[in-house]
């Protein structure tokens with residue numbers, strides 16, 4: 392960890408002066424309430440969060456608790472804090488063990504029990520939990536802000552251009568928001584990025600989006616391949632954010648192959664390695680079934696890569712076959728809670744497994760007649776029943792008629 396210090400790690404202190412916070416809530420319980428003064432938060436990203444304040448009250452203080460949580464979390468952490476004679480409190484939270492997502496917001500407040508046995512609650516204070524280990528620079532255009540610490544001004548401008556081009560590309564089939572802010576953080580290497588995500592409690596490779604936070608993290612080093620990487624990674628992760636914003640809570644019920652397929656489709660450079668991966672897997676008969684890519688992608692790197700390649704090709708095929716409206720019906724169908732196989736039937740009239748074999752046939756040139764026959768089997772069976780039952784009925788009727796004719800003879 393010492394190398395971080397050499398890079399000039401700073402502990403950023405966010406001073407939150409009480410003056411900017413409405414005071415009325417502090418005296419919510421009438422006379423004898425508490426006041427919180429000089430509340431400060433010092434974030435040492437991934438290590439500690441130190442809360443400090445001065446609690447002022449007209450009555451002696453029995454006990455003070457600090458309460459805090461991520462603004463999007465349900466669980467509130469509660470810590471009893473020691474109060475000095477002058478009302479000062481301080482608490483250091485171990486952020487290496489109990490992690491918050493990077494670039495999320497944390498809210499905290501105090502509860503004080505006074506000599507009158509009443510508990511008073513202070514107003515909540517929100518602060519950003521940012522990765523403060525790097526000397527971030529930033530530039531903004533419209534609602535997009537790019538943050539980076541390696542590379543010159545032109546690097547930041549190129550990143551903004553990539554974001555703009557990505558928005559333009561996805562605008563055809565994802566409603567894009569130009570008002571709600573998006574923050575793109577560009578790490579200069581993959582290990583800085585992975586390190587950050589692990590500090591946020593998540594391990595991942597490549598880019599990452601926290602769509603609910605409007606935050607995108609990518610790893611791109613300044614250099615000759617910077618524009619290609621920026622124009623691949625930024626549009627992909629931005630697509631996740633825009634999809635989340637247009638689908639809301641329905642985003643969570645989308646199959647992984649659909650979300651990743653759409654996001655991969657807006658990458659501005661087609662990945663030549665994807666085509667090769669598909670070719671090899673098709674030849675070796677090791678393609679993954681899309682039914683198995685609904686809940687999540689495989690954990691191992693090789694199959695995860697193949698899953699991205701397949702999803703991009705598959706969603707492109709769906710878009711070319713059923714159009715942008717078909718793609719929209721598909722996200723609506725999954726958003727309405729249809730299961731993976733039937734969501735496709737509901738939206739496109741074809742179950743997922745059958746779409747899968749049609750894709751293999753028309754895009755990868757596989758002979759899927761066997762698969763098609765298997766898919767058709769239930770229909771053939773139904774046809775037999777539909778045709779055979781009336782025939783039996785007819786035969787039976789004839790027999791009865793003959794029998795009656797004989798009886799009347």
Ligand SMILES: [Zn+2]
Pocket residue numbers: 627628631650651654
């Ligand atoms: Zn993705």
